Amino acid sequence: MCYDIKTNLQAQLSRANRNGDLKAIKEIKENLVPLTDLPIYHTSGFSHPKLLIYTDRSPWHPEVSTWGLVPRWVKDKKQQKELWNKTLNARGETIFEKPPFRDSAKHNRCIIYVNGFYEHHHLNGKTFPFYIHHKNDKPLPLAGLWSEWTDPETGETLNTFSIVTTKGNKMLAKIHNNPKLEGPRMPLILPQELEDKWLNPIEDELDVKSIQELIREYPDEELDAYTVRRLRGKEYIGNVEKVSEPFEYAELKPL
Numbered sequence: 001m002c003y004d005i006k007t008n009l010q011a012q013l014s015r016a017n018r019n020g021d022l023k024a025i026k027e028i029k030e031n032l033v034p035l036t037d038l039p040i041y042h043t044s045g046f047s048h049p050k051l052l053i054y055t056d057r058s059p060w061h062p063e064v065s066t067w068g069l070v071p072r073w074v075k076d077k078k079q080q081k082e083l084w085n086k087t088l089n090a091r092g093e094t095i096f097e098k099p100p101f102r103d104s105a106k107h108n109r110c111i112i113y114v115n116g117f118y119e120h121h122h123l124n125g126k127t128f129p130f131y132i133h134h135k136n137d138k139p140l141p142l143a144g145l146w147s148e149w150t151d152p153e154t155g156e157t158l159n160t161f162s163i164v165t166t167k168g169n170k171m172l173a174k175i176h177n178n179p180k181l182e183g184p185r186m187p188l189i190l191p192q193e194l195e196d197k198w199l200n201p202i203e204d205e206l207d208v209k210s211i212q213e214l215i216r217e218y219p220d221e222e223l224d225a226y227t228v229r230r231l232r233g234k235e236y237i238g239n240v241e242k243v244s245e246p247f248e249y250a251e252l253k254p255l
Contacts, residue, residue, distance in 0.1 A: 001089050001176075002142070002163045002187040003046065004118035004231055006131070006244050008039040011113045011139035012052040012062065015195070019060040028052075028062060035064045042118065042231060042243045045088035045163075053110040053161050055146055056199045065110075069162035070149040071100050077151060090145055090162040092188055092215035096208060101162065104145035105211070106202050110161055111195055113139045116244070117187055118231060119176045121255070128252050129231045130175045131244050132186075135224040143188040143198050143214070164188040164215070171220035174255040189218035227252065 009029075016025055037049040045067045052062035069087040074080050087100050095105040116133030117140070134140055143164040150157045168176050168184025176184040190198055194214055202208055226246045230236055237243055 001181075001185050002117050002165055003088055004042060004044050005114045006041055006116050006118070007051065007114040009033060011115045012038065014113050014139045015054050015111065015141075016060060016062060021060070024061055032062065032064055041239050041241050043239060044231070046085055048084065051112060053112050053144060053146060054199070055110045056108065056201065059196070059199050063159055065146060065159040065161045068160055069100060069104065069145060069147050070158060070160045071103065071147055072149055074149055075152075077153065080149065087162050089165045092164045092166045095145065095164060096212070101145055104147050104162075106208070108146045109198055109211075110144040110146040111190065111198065112142045112144045112161065112163060114142060115139060118228070119172065119186075120178070121175050121252070122177050122179060123252060128249055129228050130225045131228045132171070132175070132223055132225045135222060141190045141192065141195055143190050166215050167217050169217040169220040171223055171225060175225060186217065188215055190214065
């Protein structure tokens with residue numbers, strides 16, 4: 001799963017910067033960034049933070065979006081709140097089947113750039129958080145789905161997203177050992193050369209298949225991981241830079 005992330009402005013602008021439009025970058029910083037919750041050293045999806053996402057309708061200019069996908073068919077605020085925490089992640093293997101995700105899987109895909117993500121390791125009734133990032137500290141492009149929902153009472157339009165997940169690689173198999181899950185999971189990380197393919201429109205079943213072929217684990221040799229301070233409970237120090245720094249636990253042996 002992927003419920004905890006770290007991301008900063010540099011990571012979030014990585015795709016826009018590749019386009020080389022300095023005027024657009026300035027506009028993003030002035031008009032969009034103040035509407036987000038950046039910088040994020042740690043946040044949980046359950047707090048529904050606002051981030052920048054790159055959508056299939058706007059591949060190079062990001063949009064502000066809230067974590068927790070709200071499908072267009074949601075009737076009211078009550079149903080939205082009941083569903084919100086259940087759509088932080090979208091299981092990649094079933095995105096074209098599950099009602100909350102299938103329309104977005106076909107028509108509304110996006111990319112979310114993060115510095116890294118956090119997963120918990122279970123041992124003797126305790127959990128130990130790990131921070132996973134690219135071994136060269138490059139931003140990680142996470143595959144996502146997005147949707148726009150209009151509140152029928154207020155007329156307000158809410159742009160939301162979900163992070164797609166896939167089977168965990170060898171590294172995540174060691175870290176993400178939640179006994180309540182069937183097996184390790186990880187966010188769907190897109191190699192840079194496949195980012196545009198994720199955003200390409202779907203016109204027929206062959207296009208669906210091409211998207212499904214992208215849903216696979218990311219090479220563990222491209223990633224690094226280390227333990228960090230607690231991300232839950234009384235020991236949590238909050239969204240501060242120190243939260244993502246290495247922290248060792250005496251009772252936890254190297255994995």
